[in-house]
Amino acid sequence: MDVPQLPATSEFNFIANCHTRWSDEDNLGVLNNAVYLTLLEEARFQYFSHLELLHLAKHFNFLLGQTNIRFLAPGRGSTQVKVAIQTSKLGNRSFTQKYRLYCPLTDIIWAEAEAVMVVWSQKARSASDMPDEFRARINEFEGM
Structure with missing residues (x-):
């Protein structure tokens, strides 16, 4: 599996503010690996909220098709965490982020990740085309 290739943090157009809980730590006293996926999900929600795309959720859905997380330093519970997020590719039926x-208190990078999201039709139970409004809003925001 290839290591996610990310630009400098300053090149991301959106940074989500999240918070971990003390209970997110495992018995080693570090952030449980499953929590990272929840943080990515929270960042996606904030990103789409910022782009005013949440209203489209009633008309289209997307699923996590693939993810790759590279853990760089142990995360901690009960602290602030920032998640820089960027949509880097828009396909016909999927997009990559x-x-x-x-941690903004220490500037230590905990992890870098990449995810492929697949646009999904619940009715057809298959991948479907990306809505034009969704594509246009992301293209404009990301300068694609």
Whole structure:
């Protein structure tokens, strides 16, 4: 598996503000690996909210098709975390996003990730085309 290739944090157009809980730590006293996926999901929600695309959720859905997380430093519970997020590719039925998770108190990068999201038709139970409004809004925001 290839390591996610990410630009510098300054090149991301959106940074989500998240928070971990003390209970997110495992018995080693570090952030449980499953929590990272939740942080990516929270960042996606904030990103689409910022782009005013949440209203489209009633008309289309997407599923996580693939993800790749490279863990760089142990995360901690009960602290602030920032997630830089960027949509790096728009296909006809999928899109790719890149993420950098870091602690703003120390600037230590906890992880870098990449995810492929697949546009999904629940009715057809298959991948479907991306809505034009969704594509246009992301193209404009990301300068694609």
